[in-house]
Amino acid sequence: MKIDEFxxxxxxxxxxxxxxxxxxxxxxxxxxxxxxxLLYVCPECRQVLLLEDANFERLKAVPGAVWRRIFDYRxxxxxxxxxxxYRYHEFIGPVIPLDAVLYLGEGHTPxxxxxxxxxxxxxxxxxxxxxxxxxxxxxxxxxxxxxxxxIHSLIQRGILSEVLAVCASTGDTSAAxxxxxxxxxxxxxxAVLLPHQKVTPQQLSQPLGSGATVFEIPxxxxxxxxxxxxxxxxxxxxxxxxxxxxxxxxQESYSYEIAQDFEYDVSQLAVVVPIGNAxxxxxxxxxxxxxxxxxxxxxLPKIVGVQSEHADxxxxxxxxxxxxxxxxxxxxxxxxxxxxxxxxxxxxxxRVIHMVERYNQTAGCQRVFFAAVAEQDIMxxxxxxxxxxxxxxxxxxxxxxxxxxxxxxxxxxxGDIAVLDSTxxxxxxxxxxxxxxxxxxxxEFGITPNPALVNQPVYIRPKDLEQVPAPGRPLKDxxxxxxxxxxxxxxxxxLQLRKRA
Numbered sequence: 001m002k003i004d005e006f007x008x009x010x011x012x013x014x015x016x017x018x019x020x021x022x023x024x025x026x027x028x029x030x031x032x033x034x035x036x037x038l039l040y041v042c043p044e045c046r047q048v049l050l051l052e053d054a055n056f057e058r059l060k061a062v063p064g065a066v067w068r069r070i071f072d073y074r075x076x077x078x079x080x081x082x083x084x085x086y087r088y089h090e091f092i093g094p095v096i097p098l099d100a101v102l103y104l105g106e107g108h109t110p111x112x113x114x115x116x117x118x119x120x121x122x123x124x125x126x127x128x129x130x131x132x133x134x135x136x137x138x139x140x141x142x143x144x145x146x147x148x149x150x151i152h153s154l155i156q157r158g159i160l161s162e163v164l165a166v167c168a169s170t171g172d173t174s175a176a177x178x179x180x181x182x183x184x185x186x187x188x189x190x191a192v193l194l195p196h197q198k199v200t201p202q203q204l205s206q207p208l209g210s211g212a213t214v215f216e217i218p219x220x221x222x223x224x225x226x227x228x229x230x231x232x233x234x235x236x237x238x239x240x241x242x243x244x245x246x247x248x249x250x251q252e253s254y255s256y257e258i259a260q261d262f263e264y265d266v267s268q269l270a271v272v273v274p275i276g277n278a279x280x281x282x283x284x285x286x287x288x289x290x291x292x293x294x295x296x297x298x299x300l301p302k303i304v305g306v307q308s309e310h311a312d313x314x315x316x317x318x319x320x321x322x323x324x325x326x327x328x329x330x331x332x333x334x335x336x337x338x339x340x341x342x343x344x345x346x347x348x349x350x351r352v353i354h355m356v357e358r359y360n361q362t363a364g365c366q367r368v369f370f371a372a373v374a375e376q377d378i379m380x381x382x383x384x385x386x387x388x389x390x391x392x393x394x395x396x397x398x399x400x401x402x403x404x405x406x407x408x409x410x411x412x413x414x415g416d417i418a419v420l421d422s423t424x425x426x427x428x429x430x431x432x433x434x435x436x437x438x439x440x441x442x443x444e445f446g447i448t449p450n451p452a453l454v455n456q457p458v459y460i461r462p463k464d465l466e467q468v469p470a471p472g473r474p475l476k477d478x479x480x481x482x483x484x485x486x487x488x489x490x491x492x493x494x495l496q497l498r499k500r501a
Contacts, residue, residue: 025049051245067296096153143176144240163188170199178210182210182211193227254283395423469483
């Protein structure tokens, strides 16, 4: 719809006019810094940063009911910059001009309700939010659209000229960074660091296909992260990992979309999120807190953060019930099918600690919980979900296993509605499904296939046929008719079909 076709009282609000004043705030010493330069850690104490809008009070002056109408009407706009995560421009990037917004189709991924058998099995109504339907097939596009849009605005203003963007990745971050960087070529070039042979072939092909320079190094993601941190500190490069606070800002859109999808009533929701590098769970909490403060929602949903037992430093931190006795200790990761979760020292851990405290204090009770799940459960629940009509990745299986754990602990009740983060497209991790079906998981994964979940192709070649078709050698006439008839009979027998009366 065109703007002049909307209700007159809404027309002035549809194109963002809020003059945001974003600043970096250090979570360590509390210092604030301007955003004219790209900062990743505090120059004073080296702690991580968050972006805050010093003009946020102006957003609170707009009634929550009006904000809800603004976002709902914006769904009908055809303005490209407002079709993605920047539908919530005032809350995500109010300093970014609309003509600098980079939109490749990210955001507004569907929430798909679990079918009746799966809901009955879990004893709760729940949905998967299919983040694999983002452009590079993962949720990372949300943060990358934010980070690259801001860099684009700096280029437009002449503050930056040419940018080399770098990131460490377990696969999905590199795909998103390379894709969004390629759209802004030649002003932006991309280089990505991956742990050698720790990324699926599908994920490796993505940054290569987008033209990024790809480096593989020994070790795991944590080792790659240390290298790109050293690069960002010593060389003029743009760091695109979630250490970049602009990434966190873009990923807050996940919360805003969930609120809008459930008509802004989130009081009975439980949002289940795999943790990984801890940027996404930080963003989810931050987004809901902002919407609550502005009156867009009236309550905070429960948040369940999930980690694999093979990489569970956040879970271990919160095992200690007394906050003043908690100590964060990085862990040595073991092999995991949830590859983005193979992070033993999440860079956003200080953000998690900060946000969990704020979230629970604002709610007036505990609303954030943490679970660790077995690798066996991750694969079994992923396959179970997909056998019930979903396209869940291994991290979606991790979320479903986490929901099962939350139900067992009583954190999530039958009257709640859960929203599970399936962070990427299932096809990115199809190799793990093949390993499960063929029973060839290395011992360190600790996964034994459940025969009830194994599925493999059945080769049909009737033994009484001397001739069968082959490429370049088709059958003809009676031979072909006999091949079709006998093959159909064999298939019908295996499926226990009876002929029509």
